[in-house]
Amino acid sequence: MDQxxxxxxxxxxxxxxxxxxxGSVNDPEKxxxxxxxxxxxxxxxxEKVLLITTDLLLEGVHFLPGKIRFRELGAKAVAVNLSDIxxxxxxxxxxxAAIAIPRGMLVEDLKELDAGMKDMCRKHGVNxxxxxxxxxxxxxxxxxxxxxxxxxxxVLYRRGASPGDRIYVTGTLGDxxxxxxxxxxxxxxxxxxxxxxxxxxxxxxxxxxxxxLIAESGLATAMIDLSxxxxxxxxxxxxxxxxxxxxxxxxxxxxxxxxxxxxxxxxDPHELALSGGxxxxxxxxxxxxxxxxxxxxxxxxxxxxxxxxxxxRGKEARLVSADGTEKEIIPSGFNHFTxxxx
Amino acid sequence: MDQxxxxxxxxxxxxxxxxxxxGSVNDPEKxxxxxxxxxxxxxxxxEKVLLITTDLLLEGVHFLPGKIRFRELGAKAVAVNLSDIxxxxxxxxxxxAAIAIPRGMLVEDLKELDAGMKDMCRKHGVNxxxxxxxxxxxxxxxxxxxxxxxxxxxVLYRRGASPGDRIYVTGTLGDxxxxxxxxxxxxxxxxxxxxxxxxxxxxxxxxxxxxxLIAESGLATAMIDLSxxxxxxxxxxxxxxxxxxxxxxxxxxxxxxxxxxxxxxxxDPHELALSGGxxxxxxxxxxxxxxxxxxxxxxxxxxxxxxxxxxxRGKEARLVSADGTEKEIIPSGFNHFTxxxx
Numbered sequence: 001m002d003q004x005x006x007x008x009x010x011x012x013x014x015x016x017x018x019x020x021x022x023g024s025v026n027d028p029e030k031x032x033x034x035x036x037x038x039x040x041x042x043x044x045x046x047e048k049v050l051l052i053t054t055d056l057l058l059e060g061v062h063f064l065p066g067k068i069r070f071r072e073l074g075a076k077a078v079a080v081n082l083s084d085i086x087x088x089x090x091x092x093x094x095x096x097a098a099i100a101i102p103r104g105m106l107v108e109d110l111k112e113l114d115a116g117m118k119d120m121c122r123k124h125g126v127n128x129x130x131x132x133x134x135x136x137x138x139x140x141x142x143x144x145x146x147x148x149x150x151x152x153x154x155v156l157y158r159r160g161a162s163p164g165d166r167i168y169v170t171g172t173l174g175d176x177x178x179x180x181x182x183x184x185x186x187x188x189x190x191x192x193x194x195x196x197x198x199x200x201x202x203x204x205x206x207x208x209x210x211x212x213l214i215a216e217s218g219l220a221t222a223m224i225d226l227s228x229x230x231x232x233x234x235x236x237x238x239x240x241x242x243x244x245x246x247x248x249x250x251x252x253x254x255x256x257x258x259x260x261x262x263x264x265x266x267x268d269p270h271e272l273a274l275s276g277g278x279x280x281x282x283x284x285x286x287x288x289x290x291x292x293x294x295x296x297x298x299x300x301x302x303x304x305x306x307x308x309x310x311x312x313r314g315k316e317a318r319l320v321s322a323d324g325t326e327k328e329i330i331p332s333g334f335n336h337f338t339x340x341x342x
Numbered sequence: 343m344d345q346x347x348x349x350x351x352x353x354x355x356x357x358x359x360x361x362x363x364x365g366s367v368n369d370p371e372k373x374x375x376x377x378x379x380x381x382x383x384x385x386x387x388x389e390k391v392l393l394i395t396t397d398l399l400l401e402g403v404h405f406l407p408g409k410i411r412f413r414e415l416g417a418k419a420v421a422v423n424l425s426d427i428x429x430x431x432x433x434x435x436x437x438x439a440a441i442a443i444p445r446g447m448l449v450e451d452l453k454e455l456d457a458g459m460k461d462m463c464r465k466h467g468v469n470x471x472x473x474x475x476x477x478x479x480x481x482x483x484x485x486x487x488x489x490x491x492x493x494x495x496x497v498l499y500r501r502g503a504s505p506g507d508r509i510y511v512t513g514t515l516g517d518x519x520x521x522x523x524x525x526x527x528x529x530x531x532x533x534x535x536x537x538x539x540x541x542x543x544x545x546x547x548x549x550x551x552x553x554x555l556i557a558e559s560g561l562a563t564a565m566i567d568l569s570x571x572x573x574x575x576x577x578x579x580x581x582x583x584x585x586x587x588x589x590x591x592x593x594x595x596x597x598x599x600x601x602x603x604x605x606x607x608x609x610d611p612h613e614l615a616l617s618g619g620x621x622x623x624x625x626x627x628x629x630x631x632x633x634x635x636x637x638x639x640x641x642x643x644x645x646x647x648x649x650x651x652x653x654x655r656g657k658e659a660r661l662v663s664a665d666g667t668e669k670e671i672i673p674s675g676f677n678h679f680t681x682x683x684x
Contacts, residue, residue, distance in 0.1 A: 008452065008477070009445035024460055027435070027467040030491075040471040042436060042489070045387030054487055056440040056474040093369070094384060098398040098440075098485040103351035110350065118366055125369040129382040132398040135350070138480025143440040145396060145487040147384070149372075 036240055037158050038087040038225060044152040051148040051155070053084035059139030067183045070109045072202045074116025077142050080227065082124055082206035083280040085148035087225035089156045089215020092208060094127045098143040100136035124208055154215045156223035156284065158240035165221055165285040167245060167309040168294075170207050172255040173230060174269055175200035177276015178262070189261045196257045204280040210303045211282055217297055219290035229277035232331040234317050237283065244314035247274075247329065249321045253306040274319070275332035285311055378582055379500050380426040380567060386494040393490040393497070395426040401481030409525045412451045414544045416458025419484050422569065424466055424548035425622045427490035429567035431498045431557020434550060436469045440485040442478035466550055496557045498565035498626065503583035507563055507627040509651040510636075512549050514597040515572060516611055517542035519618015520604070531603045538599045546622040552645045553624055559639055561632035571619035574673040576659050579625065586656035589616075589671065591663045595648040616661070617674035627653055 023035040032049060033041035043049035057077050059065055068076070078095060085092040097117065101110060121128050126146070179201030181187035182194050189197070207225070214220050222241055224233050230247070238245055252273040262269040286294050291307070298305050309320075317329040365377040374391060375383035385391035399419050401407055410418070420437060427434040439459065443452060463470050468488070521543030523529035524536050531539070549567070556562050564583055566575050572589070580587055594615040604611040628636050633649070640647050651662075659671040 006449050007446045008443055008449060011449055023472045024463065024470045026464050026469055028469075031436070031469055031471075034469060035472040040436065040438070043387075045385075045390065048387065050392070052436070052438060052471070052487075052489065054438040054440045054473045054485070056442060056476050056485070058442055058476055058478060058483075060479050061476055094373070094382065094394070096382070096394060096396040096487060098396045098487075100398060100400055100483060101350055104349045107348050107350060107353055121366065122368050127368055127370075127373055127376060128366045129373075129394070130365045130377040131396045132485075134398050134400055134403055136400060136480075136483075137402050138478075141400075141442060141483050143396070143398070143474075143485035145394075145438060145440075147394065 033157065038084040039090070039148065041088070041155060047152050048149055049152050049155060051085050051088050051090040051150055052145065053081055054143065054145045055081050055084070057142040057144075059141070064183065065139070068202045070112035071116035071119070074113040074118075075120040075203060077144055078117050078120035078126070079204050079206045080280060081144045081146040082120070082126070082208055083204070083225045083227065085146055086206050086208045086211030087223055087282060088150065089154055089211050089223065090148035090150035091212060092124055092126045092146050092148045094129050094147040095121055096129055096145040097131040099131070099133050100141035101133060102136050102138070102140055105140065124206070150215070156215050156220055158222055158224050158237050160222035161237055161241035161243050161285040161311045162221060162287070163243055163311055163313045165287050165311040166291055166307050167234070167247065167283065167285055167311060168305045168307050169226070169230075169253065169281050169283050170210050170303070170305055171279065171281040172253045172258065173226070173279050173281065174258050174272035174276045175255050176204060176278040176280070177229070177272040178258050180276070180278070187261060187265050187267075189264055193257045193261050197261060201278060204278065206280060207282045213298065213301055213303055214282065214284055217294060219294040219297070220284045220286050223282055223284040226279045226281045226283055227277065229275045229332050230283065231274045231317070231329045233283060234329065235331045237285065238315065238317055241311070244312045245309055245317040246312055246326075247309035247317065247319050249319050251306070251308045253308070274329065277332070375499065380429040381432070381490065383430070383497060389494050390491050391494050391497060393427050393430050393432040393492055394487065395423055396485060396487045397423050397426070399484040399486075401483070406525065407481070410544045412454035413458035413461070416455040417462040417545060419486055420459050420462035420468070421546050421548045422622060423486045423488040424462070424468070424550055425546070425567045425569065427488055428548050428550045428553030429565055429624060430492065431496055431553050431565065432490035432492035433554060434466055434468045434488050434490045436471050436489040437463055438471055438487040439473040441473070441475050442483040443475060444478050444480070444482055447482065466548070492557070498557050498562055500564055500566050500579050500582035502564035503579055503585050503627040503653045504563060504629070505585055505653050505655045507629050507653040508633055508649050509576070509587060509589065509625065509627055509653060510647045510649050511568070511572075511595065511623050511625050512552050512645070512647055513621065513623040514595045514600065515568070515621050515623065516600050516614035516618045517597050518546060518620040518622070519571070519614040520600050522618070522620070529603060529607050529609075531606055535599045535603050539603060543620060546620065548622060549624050555640065555643055555645055556624065556626055556636075559636060561636040561639070562626045562628050565624055565626040568621045568623045568625055569619065571617045571674050572625065573616045573659070573671045575625060576671065577673045579627065580657065580659055583653070586654045587651055587659040588654055588668075589651035589659065589661050591661055593648070593650045595650070616671065619674070
């Protein structure tokens with residue numbers, strides 16, 4: 001059977017889909033970065049560059065009907081796009097929304113979705129510049145495109161990490177993955193913890209200000225946001241930079257809520273921190289000589305960060321435990337096209 | 343019953359949806375035009391501005407499964423976005439694609455879709471800068487965002503028309519609407535004509551070069567592309583410019599293919615020219631004193647245009663027949679949310 005006669009789910013290779021839809025450059029003028037980072041980068045214009053990112057959110061794939069309030073969904077849809085701008089050190093400026101709306105959707109729900117989007121835009125001084133709406137025969141489909149600005153010299157790419165650089169993250173990891181587990185009923189926990197972790201999943205905070213401070217410091221070499229999970233996103237840094245990494249298991253920042261929940265459910269919180277996904281924290285690399293300056297600057301500005309590992313020669317990302325044992329970190333990237341994934 | 347408890351199709355007002363999703367400006371810096379035109383306009387950057395437009399194409403709403411080849415669909419999806427850039431006199435530069443792919447789609451069809459998109463990008467020197475893909479539980483959903491460039495002083499808006507200006511269009515009108523009628527089986531015709539009109543519907547040509555020449559001439563005052571149909575799109579020019587219009591029925595440019603088909607099917611080709619939609623020709627206005635210069639310039643450059651009417655005081659657009667009788671032109675805009683529309 002010819003491959004062309006197969007259907008997408010029979011082939012089931014995410015890499016294949018990616019290869020089909022990957023970029024093609026026909027005119028490189030004013031184009032700095034096409035693909036391979038959180039955003040495309042165009043310019044420079046007066047020493048500024050524009051960062052552009054597009055994300056697709058589908059009912060039943062990226063969000064679960066009935067598991068998130070429409071106001072949260074609107075805010076989250078914007079937040080995940082702002083996070084891509086933050087990951088390169090940019091300032092988000094303009095948002096474009098294309099929304100396919102099921103005919104049976106309640107007007108009140110649509111208003112809440114709209115209000116959630118506008119809440120998040122207002123919080124970050126982002127303009128909602130219209131877009132397109134249509135009726136959907138199926139579920140709710142949201143595509144957002146965000147345009148950000150940055151100084152040409154201040155943009156952080158995935159490709160800048162070198163052996164010897166230390167690896168840092170913002171915030172705590174794994175909370176969002178635990179929240180999803182609670183929403184799906186795979187985990188259980190007391191109400192207070194439950195609410196906090198579900199909020200981490202449904203209402204992530206894009207690290208726009210932190211990302212800008214990291215980029216402006218001039219002390220970091222590469223950055224990415226943690227959308228697919230540390231195991232996958234660290235892999236992107238390694239691949240683009242041509243390096244390997246060692247992550248120290250005991251250094252992964254875990255919230256008390258996550259530790260409590262995992263204790264009660266008898267699961268390892270480090271696994272969620274590595275592979276839970278959707279934390280929307282930033283991961284970045286810093287040369288050894290810049291470590292102290294960066295840690296001090298970030299602490300003084302009220303944006304503490306946590307060192308979790310180091311960049312090494314090679315290709316592999318490895319997890320190092322307290323007893324010195326090591327194992328390879330396998331990317332847990334979500335493949336929408338395999339029959340097993342929902 | 344509270345309006346909020348109603349569903350979208352019970353309210354069925356396209357204007358309401360538009361009002362919900364309309365823009366909101368939180369930081370006007372480097373923002374020239376938010377909504378109300380074919381594109382948002384940001385900048386200026388070194389006397390250049392960027393034009394940005396987003397369009398949603400849904401299976402069953404914007405295209406009919408089995409009625410268009412995937413290669414044509416890919417090309418058309420790009421073309422309709424390039425047309426929005428053309429409508430403001432800009433040069434399209436970068437494309438972002440977000441595509442929800444049904445699991446059952448043939449790999450070969452996806453390759454054709456991709457090839458069609460890339461064909462159209464190559465033809466216009468546009469870079470495809472990636473985007474996002476996901477599995478769809480329902481049909482094929484395509485959202486494209488195009489970024490274009492223009493000189494700040496050279497952009498044509500919808501709002502620039504004044505009483506006395508003449509109204510021009512490029513190409514011929516109604517062919518695409520006739521093609522859709524043929525595809526739906528509502529019209530019949532001989533093969534040669536059938537193929538030509540269906541091609542006008544499935545493979546429209548964005549008037550990028552013509553739009554740029556019109557804008558560069560400095561002789562026009564307003565411009566829009568004909569996506570929803572002359573009756574609707576002329577209405578947008580009138581509304582944004584605060585004027586009325588008179589269109590001379592006998593001046594509407596009709597192809598021989600359209601006239602033959604309409605004769606055989608006993609329908610009025612002028613109706614299709616006014617309300618057929620999806621011609622993706624340009625409509626623009628020119629002050630009386632610039633008419634001759636513009637017509638000569640466009641003819642010399644191999645982009646002939648056709649004068650179809652004039653801008654007048656007031657609000658109404660009216661159709662004037664050869665015998666002097668007049669009637670109001672009612673916008674035929676497609677409402678995706680009313681139960682009657684498919």
